[in-house]
Each structure stands twice: as structure tokens, then as C-alpha cells.
Amino acid sequence: MEKTFAMVKPDGVKRGLIGEILKRYESKGLNLVAAKVIWPSLDLLQKHYEEHKDKPFYNDLIRYMMSGPVFAMVLEGDNAVKIVRLLNGPTKIEDAQPGTIRGDFCTNTTFNIVHGSDSLESAKREILLWFPEYANKI
Numbered sequence: 575m576e577k578t579f580a581m582v583k584p585d586g587v588k589r590g591l592i593g594e595i596l597k598r599y600e601s602k603g604l605n606l607v608a609a610k611v612i613w614p615s616l617d618l619l620q621k622h623y624e625e626h627k628d629k630p631f632y633n634d635l636i637r638y639m640m641s642g643p644v645f646a647m648v649l650e651g652d653n654a655v656k657i658v659r660l661l662n663g664p665t666k667i668e669d670a671q672p673g674t675i676r677g678d679f680c681t682n683t684t685f686n687i688v689h690g691s692d693s694l695e696s697a698k699r700e701i702l703l704w705f706p707e708y709a710n711k712i
């Protein structure tokens with residue numbers, strides 16, 4: 575069993591897509607073990623997106639992620655990291671096929687509705703960052 579971190583980003587929350595997105599994860603067989611609606615601070619986002627800080631899209635990304643609340647969650651199941659990434663679809667929007675969350679609900683690579691950890695190591699780091707209160711439990 576693996577745990578991964580996933581998030582419905584501000585545009586997904588504003589468009590009322592939390593239920594639809596969570597249904598896809600749960601229908602596939604993943605279990606929700608933690609969740610919260612949170613309006614992320616600059617400090618939290620700088621830590622979360624540390625690896626992107628020199629990328630040309632970084633400022634737009636931070637502005638977008640601070641534009642409203644997100645739905646942050648921890649999902650558990652066999653191959654959870656890979657499965658969330660598959661259900662989300664590729665980051666590059668032109669590669670996101672219909673049937674994936676990004677392929678069905680968005681048109682832009684930055685404003686891409688969902689996040690899923692890209693590896694088990696990232697999942698551990700991101701779970702601790704977004705759910706520090708669960709440090710000794712998950």
C-alpha cells in the first residue's frame with residue numbers, strides 16, 4: 575500500500591469539481607485518509623514548488639495557486655502515486671487525453687486543476703508539508 579498527496583487546485587474548487595475529481599480517485603480504488611480545504615500561504619507554496627523556482631512559469635504558478643482555496647488530500651492504495659498521475663493526465667495539456675481529469679476539464683498547462691505527487695519521495699515530503707498534524711500517523 576502506498577500513500578500519495580493530491581490536490582484540487584483553485585480553479586477546480588471554484589468550478590465545483592471537488593466531488594467529480596474525488597469520485598474518480600475513489601472509484602478507481604483509492605481511499606481518502608486525510609483531506610482539508612486550505613487557502614495556501616506564500617510560504618507553503620514556495621516550499622511545495624521549490625524545484626520550480628527558476629522556471630519561467632514560476633511567478634504565474636504561485637499567483638494562480640494563491641488565488642483561492644485548494645482541496646488537499648492524502649490518498650492510499652496499491653500504486654497510489656502512479657494511479658493518481660494516470661488519472662490526472664500529463665502536465666503538458668496538449669498530451670492530456672480525454673478520459674483523464676486534465677484532458678476532460680482544462681485547456682492550459684499552468685491552470686491544470688489537479689496535482690499529484692510525482693514519486694514516493696515527493697509524496698512523503700508533500701504529505702508532511704501539507705498535513706504536518708499527521709506526522710506521526712501517516
Ligand code: CMP
Binds near residue numbers: 626665683686690
Ligand atoms: P503540477 O505538476 O501540479 O506542479 C508543477 C506545476 O507547474 C504544474 O502542475 C503546472 O501547474 C505548472 N507547470 C509545469 N510545467 C509548466 C509549463 N511548461 N508551463 C507552464 N506551467 C507549467
